[in-house]
Amino acid sequence: DxxxxxxxxxxxxxxxxxxxxxxxxxxxxxxxxxxxxxxxxxxRAQVLVLNRLDAGALEELMARAEVELGHPLPLDADARQAMAAMADGDGRYLLNMVENLDAMGLTAPLDPADLAAAVQKRMPLYDKGQESHYNLISAL
Structure with a gap:
């Protein structure tokens, strides 16, 4: 690395x-x-370029996360698309949003405006030597 x-x-x-x-x-x-x-x-090297995930791959990642959680995320179809757009091709960022949303314990389906408000309520953790540090800098 x-x-x-x-x-x-x-x-x-x-x-x-x-x-x-x-x-x-x-x-x-x-x-x-x-x-x-x-x-x-x-x-002497083989260079592989890793591109951002497209919308379909982000949707698949979200669906796999829901299987791991054991329940669907409380999002309507538009909010699912908005969540993928917020991730901007970054799978790790998407999974962090999924975890944060799940931790909120919401049950009613959110629309895009509700999703944006819910995501903004969470302050990013900052712990320089730990995982959250790398999650934060990867999102920047």
């Missing part, structure tokens, strides 16, 4: 081990690898 934080010398240190197969290097970065990785290391 955050492979772009290695400096050029550190990245060069991986090269002989990647070349001879001793190390299978799997790295993740939020930066453009073409600008951040050593060209020699990049030439």
């Amino acid at each position: 955050e492979i772009h934080r290695f400096n050029r010398a550190q990245q060069d240190g991986f090269l002989p081990y990647v070349e001879d197969g001793t190390v299978v290097l799997i790295g993740a970065t939020t930066e453009n690898p073409s600008f951040e990785l050593n060209p020699a290391l990049l030439s």
Whole structure:
């Protein structure tokens, strides 16, 4: 994770081990690898681009979350679409909203305006060294 934080010398240190197969290097970065990785290391890598989830994938993720919860979310059809739009392709953000909504214990179906009000009531947790820190920065 955050492979772009290695400096050029550190990245060069991986090269002989990647070349001879001793190390299978799997790295993740939020930066453009073409600008951040050593060209020699990049030439030996396979770069996979992970795109945002589309509306269908977010709906499927929401449905799977409902199966895990054991009950449907209290949302009408328009609110479901609004919730997916709020996630803006970020599955982790969507799942956090699902958890927060479930924790509220609401039973009446929410429309988009009610959903927006319910989501805004929750203050994001901030605990620098824990999971909420990473959830918060991934949403920014």
